[in-house]
Amino acid sequence: MRIALVVSGPIPCKGYGGSQRQVEWLAAELTRLGHQVVVIAGRVTGPAAFEVRQASTGEEYREAIPADAQFVHFHGPYFDVSVPSLFTSHGPGPVVPVTVHNWSFVSASHARNRGRQSFVYNGFPVDAYRLSATKSQRLVFLAGIARAIKNLNRAVDLARKYDFELDIAGGARWKLLTRSKARKQLVFFKSLAPRFHFHGVVDGEKKLALLGEALAFLNPIDGPEAFGMAPVEAMLCGTPALATPCGAMPEIIDAETGRLFVTDDEFARALEEAASLSPARCREVAAERFNIQKTARGYLELYARILDGEQLP
Numbered sequence: 001m002r003i004a005l006v007v008s009g010p011i012p013c014k015g016y017g018g019s020q021r022q023v024e025w026l027a028a029e030l031t032r033l034g035h036q037v038v039v040i041a042g043r044v045t046g047p048a049a050f051e052v053r054q055a056s057t058g059e060e061y062r063e064a065i066p067a068d069a070q071f072v073h074f075h076g077p078y079f080d081v082s083v084p085s086l087f088t089s090h091g092p093g094p095v096v097p098v099t100v101h102n103w104s105f106v107s108a109s110h111a112r113n114r115g116r117q118s119f120v121y122n123g124f125p126v127d128a129y130r131l132s133a134t135k136s137q138r139l140v141f142l143a144g145i146a147r148a149i150k151n152l153n154r155a156v157d158l159a160r161k162y163d164f165e166l167d168i169a170g171g172a173r174w175k176l177l178t179r180s181k182a183r184k185q186l187v188f189f190k191s192l193a194p195r196f197h198f199h200g201v202v203d204g205e206k207k208l209a210l211l212g213e214a215l216a217f218l219n220p221i222d223g224p225e226a227f228g229m230a231p232v233e234a235m236l237c238g239t240p241a242l243a244t245p246c247g248a249m250p251e252i253i254d255a256e257t258g259r260l261f262v263t264d265d266e267f268a269r270a271l272e273e274a275a276s277l278s279p280a281r282c283r284e285v286a287a288e289r290f291n292i293q294k295t296a297r298g299y300l301e302l303y304a305r306i307l308d309g310e311q312l313p
Contacts, residue, residue, distance in 0.1 A: 001035050001036070001070050001071060001303070002035075002036045002038075002066060002068050002069050002070045002071075003030060003035050003036065003037050003038075003069070003070070003071050003072075003073065003303075004037075004038050004039075004040060004065050004066060004069040004071070004072045004073070005023050005026065005027055005037065005038070005039045005040070005072075005073050005075065006039075006040045006061060006065075006072060006073070006074045006075060006076075006077065007019060007020055007023040007039065007040070007041050007042070007075040007076065008020075008041070008042045008076055008077055009041065009042050009043070010041060010042065010043040010044070010045045011023065011024055011039050011041035011043070011044060011045065011048065011052050012024055012045050012046055012047075012048055013045075014045055014203070015201050015203050016144075016170070016201055016203075018090060018229050019075050019076065019090040019091075020041070021229075022075070022090065022122050022123070022229075022295075023039060023041075023075050024039070024048070025123065025124065025125055025292045025295075026123070026292065026295060026296060026299065027039050027048070027049075027050045028048075028049045028050065028125075028292075029123075029292045029293060029295075029296040030050075030296055030300075031049055031050045033296065033300075037050045037051065038050070038051040038052070038053060038064075038066055038069075039051070039052045039053070040052075040053045040054075040055050040061055040064040040065065041053070041054060041055070042054070042055065042056060058077065058079060061077060061079070062079065062081075065081065069083055070083065070084070070307075071083065071084050071085065071086075071303050071306075071307065072084075072085040072086075073085065073086045073088065073299065073303070074086065074087045074088065075088050075090060076089075076090065078096050078101075084303075084306050084307050085101070085102065085306075086102050086103075086104055086299070086302055086303065086306060086312075087101050087102065087103045087104070088103070088104045088105070088106070088120075089103065089104075089105050089106070089110070089114070089226070090106055090226060090227075091226055092224070092226065093114065098114045098115070098116060099115075102118075102302075102306050102311065102312040103116050103118065103312065104116075104118045104119055104120055104299075104302055104312070105118065105119040105226070106119060106120065106121065106122050106226050106227040106248070107119055107121060107226060107227050107247070107248035107251050107252070108248075108251055109224065109247055109248050109250075109251060110224075110226040110227065110247070110248060113224055116312070116313070117312070117313045118302060118312045118313065120295055120298035120299055120302065121227070121289070121290055121294070121295060121298070122227050122229060122232070122290065122295060123290055123291055123292035123293070123294055123295025123296070124229075124232065124233065124236060124290055124291060124292055125291075125292050126236060126287040126291050126292075129208065129211075129233060129236035129237050129283075130208065130212065130237065131212065131237065131238040131279055131280060131283055132208075132209070132212030132213045132237060132238065132239075132279075134213055135213060135214075135215060135279070136165075136213050136214065136215060137164065137165065137215055138164065138165040138166065138167050138197075138213075138214055138215060139155075139159070139164055139165075139166050139167070139214055139215055139216050139217070139218045139242075139271075140166070140167040140168075140169070140210050140211060140214035140216075140217055140218065140234070140239070141155045141166060141167070141168045141169070141170070141217075141218050141219075142168075142169045142170050142202070142207075142210065142211070142217070142230045142234075143170045143219075143230060144170050144171060145168060145170045145171040145173075145175060145176060146171060146175040146176055146178060146179040146182050147179075148179065148181045148182070148222065148223075149221055149222055149223035149225070150170075150221060150222075151220045151221055151222040151244075152168065152176070152182070152187055152191075153182070153185040153187045153190075154220040154222070155168075155218050155220050156187055156190050156191050156196065157190070158218070158220070158264065158267055159195055159196065160190070160193070160195075161264060162267070162268060162271065163195075164195070164215075164271075165195045165196075165197065166195060166196055166197070166218070167197045167199060167210050167214065168191070168196060168197065168198050168199065169198075169199040169200065169201070169202045169207070169210055170201065170202075171200065171201060172198070172200050173188060173191065173198045174188075176188040176191075207233075208237060211230075211233055211234045211237040211239055212237035212238060212239060214234070214239050215239075215274065215275060216239060216240050216241065216242050216258070216271065216274040217230070217231055217234035217235075217239050217240070217241040217242065217258070218242055218243075219231050219241055219242065219243035219244070219249070220242075220243065220244050221243065221244055221246045221247065221249065222244070222246065223246055223247065224246060224247040225246055225247030225248055225249060226247060226248060227247075227248050227252070228243070228247070228248055228249060228252055231243060231249075231252060231253070231258070232252060232286055232290050235257045235258070235282050235283065235285070235286035235290075236283055236286050236287060236290075237283065238279030238280060238282050238283045239279070239282065240257055240258040240259070240274045240277045240282050241253050241257060241258035241259075242258055242259050242260075242261060242267065242270050242271060242274060243258065243259075243260055243261075244260065244261065244262060245260045245262065254285065256277065256278075256281050256282060256285045257277075257282050257285050257286055258270075258274065258277075258282075259273055259274060
């Protein structure tokens with residue numbers, strides 16, 4: 001099948017870029033399965049295992065869709081086309097109403113929050129992640145550090161209260177001064193102690209080392225997280241996730257891959273229990289549930305339903 005995937009941002013993805021990475025991995029897997037795939041992206045950063053076309057305006061995106069495309073899968077931007085299509089939301093919400101078109105989301109809670117039912121979990125190239133030979137006593141926080149929903153403020157408070165070191169990745173410390181909520185919470189100043197280690201935006205070997213060597217991944221989010229790629233990446237490195245039960249976290253984390261907590265006392269118990277979880281089993285469970293092969297199959301099933309004329313509920 002001739003499939004066009006539409007996404008903003010760079011392909012191949014460099015550094016941070018959750019939806020771009022998902023599209024890149026999906027395109028590679030669909031290509032491996034024998035489909036003819038073209039990705040239309042905001043910027044082409046290098047060669048890929050599939051065709052990539054660059055577009056910067058709405059009209060350029062339209063013109064870049066192949067005339068022989070049999071299906072168009074949008075990951076943002078979103079616009080009408082004359083061929084069968086699927087619109088996937090990766091975040092809080094698209095700029096077009098989800099009451100029209102065929103929409104899918106990246107978790108059950110994400111779909112439910114938008115009044116829809118169809119979802120496909122994000123998938124990962126499992127072999128790109130590995131178990132670490134060593135484990136430290138540090139926890140790791142990896143997210144956009146100045147985004148209020150990621151709640152670095154609580155992570156810092158927990159580290160101070162329970163006396164553990166915390167690796168922090170996802171932006172430079174000075175960014176904590178650029179967001180009003182982070183400034184009011186004084187996160188910049190509270191995180192000046194030696195127990196806090198800032199690493200900026202990480203990728204590649206540095207990211208794998210931080211995730212794999214940590215005792216646990218700390219994810220005290222404060223809002224309806226659509227999926228949560230970083231916690232799963234940690235699990236694939238054998239590191240359990242400790243998270244608040246917001247958004248998709250109760251779907252993503254189970255008894256073998258982490259713990260959920262609300263109160264500080266619950267966090268203390270979760271941290272103690274995390275040390276007894278098997279890194280190998282953590283990786284095994286995450287790899288079975290969130291591999292890119294399963295994600296590709298899920299989307300192909302939605303494509304088939306839409307091609308058969310079904311309107312997704």
